[in-house]
Amino acid sequence: MPRKLARRLLAVAAAGVALAVALVVLATRTWESPALTRAVLDSLSGPDLEVGAETVRLSVLSGVELRKVTVDARLEDGRLRAAAAEATLSHRPLRLFSGEIQVDSIVVRQPR
Numbered sequence: 001m002p003r004k005l006a007r008r009l010l011a012v013a014a015a016g017v018a019l020a021v022a023l024v025v026l027a028t029r030t031w032e033s034p035a036l037t038r039a040v041l042d043s044l045s046g047p048d049l050e051v052g053a054e055t056v057r058l059s060v061l062s063g064v065e066l067r068k069v070t071v072d073a074r075l076e077d078g079r080l081r082a083a084a085a086e087a088t089l090s091h092r093p094l095r096l097f098s099g100e101i102q103v104d105s106i107v108v109r110q111p112r
Contacts, residue, residue: 030059040064048074053087063090064101069108085110 037056044051054068066087073080086109095102 026060028059028061030057030065032057040066060093060096063088063103065089083112084108 032055036058037053040056041051041053050072052070053066057065069084069087071082088107089103090105091101091103
């Protein structure tokens with residue numbers, strides 16, 4: 001009996017280690033795809049605001065990174081056009097489990 005218990009405990013420990021490794025890999029990996037780029041840009045844009053980017057990368061821990069960003073917005077008094085080399089939208093990672101991204105801060109690098 002103790003031998004079976006030891007094997008079961010070893011199997012549970014091995015499964016726990018494998019799960020921990022998988023979570024670390026998923027948390028530190030970034031995703032980039034045309035579908036992700038389109039989905040993010042569509043969600044950031046609206047009737048009077050168009051956001052464009054060459055690439056969009058999602059990282060579970062660090063947020064959403066947009067490269068070669070453009071913004072074109074209609075305002076009451078005119079139009080706003082801006083560009084930046086990169087923008088990072090920091091989010092709350094736990095919100096990803098419910099299928100949403102809640103942005104806490106936006107950092108813009110090399111704006112024009």
